[in-house]
Amino acid sequence: MNQHLKPAAGLAQDRAPILETLRDYIAGGTYAFHTPGHKAGRFAPPELVELFGQTAFDYDLPAMTATDNLLHPTHCVQQAQELAAELFGAAATFYLGGGATTGIAAMILAAVPPGGTILLPRNVHRSVAAALVLSGARPRFIEPQVLPECGALGVSGETIVAELDRQPASAVLVTRPTYYGLARDLAAVSAACRRHGVPLLVDEAHGPHFRFLPEGAPRPALDEGADLVAQSAHKTLCSLVGTAQVHVGRNSPISPAQFRDAFNLLQTTSPNYLQLASLDASRRFLAQKGRDLFAGAVEAAQRLASEINALPDLKVLSVADDPRLAGHRQDPLRLVINVAAAGWTGYDAELLLRTKYKTEDELSDWFNIVLVTSPREDAAAIQRLLAGLREISDHPQPPVKSTIAEASNLLQPAIPPLAMTPRDAALGPKQVVPLAESIGRVAAESIMFYPPGIPLLMPGEIVTPEIVEVCRELLAGGAHCYASDPALGTIRVVCGEQ
Ligand SMILES: Cc1ncc(COP(=O)(O)O)c(C=O)c1O
Structure with a gap:
């Protein structure tokens, strides 16, 4: 237990203040002459009530005196957030329903003053690109170390020190773990930030469960000195x-009150209480059972990885076997299965597993499929997955052809030069041009393939021939593009420059 904090209002981790408040309110039988309009499901499509159940509509209550509010909480929401802060080792925790996307935007708004610069390795999620547009912050991207077959790795403390020595910045943001579950140790990065008086923001969207993992797994960013941490609890x-949830670290130079000012700019006054109650109940459940459940899940994932590794030409990524991953730890629940040695692309493997074996992965790329496993996976589905992987292993294809893939930069190509801030490029006048004619122009939109959702091009960056080529290769390989024109016949660029 976090020794710096007293338990929330004397409550213990076996309480769930939001859930209990909703339950008591409903039990009290007060009639709602107030929003929401569905009035506990009486004025709702009957098929929806049947499908979701009456209870879901009963609990879909608004923010009001009885239920507290998210922006300036004073009772059950405050207590629930304090319990979360205690469990996750934070000075303060903020719950939200808009995903880590909103949390990341709030972190950047809180940490970077107008006109400020943020230092960040290039492998950021699209939510960071959006936050840069919202905030006006000027990004200074660091070229990350890249593993050709699964993109960017973590950033070292020395790199951050060198960059901060070279030029000051208002904040540093790192994505940790990567979508592939790789997490570089963060202590040296946080020490460098501390020395320079710069807050360290961590996009830990994929790592909220680190708190519950056994020894040897990546440690939570908060424990390694991060100041603001955004986690996709879902x-x-x-x-x-x-x-x-967003956590404010115990020694953060950004106080909880400062963070709240930015956070409240982005939050609805009508948070969804089903979401808040689920955060609250999950926190209680994990405080009681999280360590045991995740220990079991790690053992199950290790067994599954061994079975996959026994299939010829399939290989599960392992930091222990790969010297290129020195300094990194790995999420033991995320299995990165390389199918390239069997001559398959991850896209084709995903399609087979989806259509014939009724299993869906988290992500596919040119080389891999990535599975997210949790406690209590379904045993029959694991067998279907293994049958599908066996089919891939038994049917090797001619080697996958990709000149760029062979040249190694398909998943994380070189950073295009920045001509203006993402905000100026995205919100100023723009025009639509054919992709082929966009080389040398300033992008007015993000271009990314999803997953992993890391932009190849950000607003404000100059379109390079390599980016255009990578886009074409990924489209041809079957990757899904997120852009104004998903087929990438055209792209939006900034007007008035040539
Ligand atoms: C690295 C990373 N950061 C942030 C996000 C955004 O999280 P959310 O979907 O909870 O808004 C994602 C989502 O995929 C992500 O992969």
Whole structure:
């Protein structure tokens, strides 16, 4: 237990203040002459009430005196957040329903003053690109170390020191773990930030469960000195989709009150209480059972990895076997299965597993499929997955052809030069041009393939021939592009420059 904090209002981790408040309110029988309009499901499509159940509509209550509010909480929401801060080792925790996306935007708004610069390795999620547009912050991207077959790795403390020595910045943001579950130790990075008086922001969207993992797994960013940490609770904990939390570190130069000012700019006055209650109940559940459940999940994932590794030409990524991953730890629940030696692309493997074996992975790329595993996986589905992987292993294809893939930069090509801030490029006048004619122009939009959702091009960056070529290769390989024109016949560029 975090020794610096007293338990929330004397409550213990076996309480769930939001859930209990909703339950008591409903039990009290007060009639709602107030929003929401569905009035506990009486004025709702009957098929929806049947499908979701009456209880879901009963609990879909608004922010009001009885239920507290998210922006300036004073009772059950405050208590629930204090319990979360205690469990996750934070000075303060903020719950939200808009995903880590909103949390990341709030972190950047809180940490970077107008006109400020943020230092960040290039492998950021699209939510960071959006936050840069919202905030006006000027990004200074660091070229990350890249593993050709699974993109960017973590950044070292020395790199951050060298960059901060070279030029000051208002904040540093790192993505940790990567979508592939790789997490470089962060202590040296946080020490460098501390020495320079710069807050360290961590996009830990994929790592909220680190708190519950056994020894040897990546440590939570908060324990390694991060100041603000955004986590997608829905990704690897057990709350509803869209739920997330931001933690303020105990020694953060940004106080909880400062963070709240930015946070409140982005939050609705009508948070969804099903989401908040699910965060609250999940926190209680994990405080009681999280360590045991995740220990079991790690053992199960290790057994599954061994079975996959026994299939010829399939290989599960392992930091222990790969000297290129020195300094990194790995999320033991995330299995990165390389299918390239069998001559398959991850896209084709994903398609087979989806259509014939009724299993869906988290992500596919040119070389891999990535599985997210959790406690209590379904045994029959694991057998279907193994049958599908066996089919891939038994049917090797001619080697995958990709000149760029062979040249190694397909997943994380070189950073295009920045001509203006993402905000100026994205919100100023723009025009639509054919992709082929965009080389040398300033992008007015992000271009990314999803997953992993890391932009190849950010607003404000100059389109390079390599980026255009990588886009073409990925489209040809079957990757899904997120852009104004998903087929990438055209792209939006900034007007008035040539
Ligand atoms: C690295 C990373 N950061 C942030 C996010 C955004 O999280 P959310 O979907 O909870 O908004 C994602 C989502 O995929 C992500 O992969």
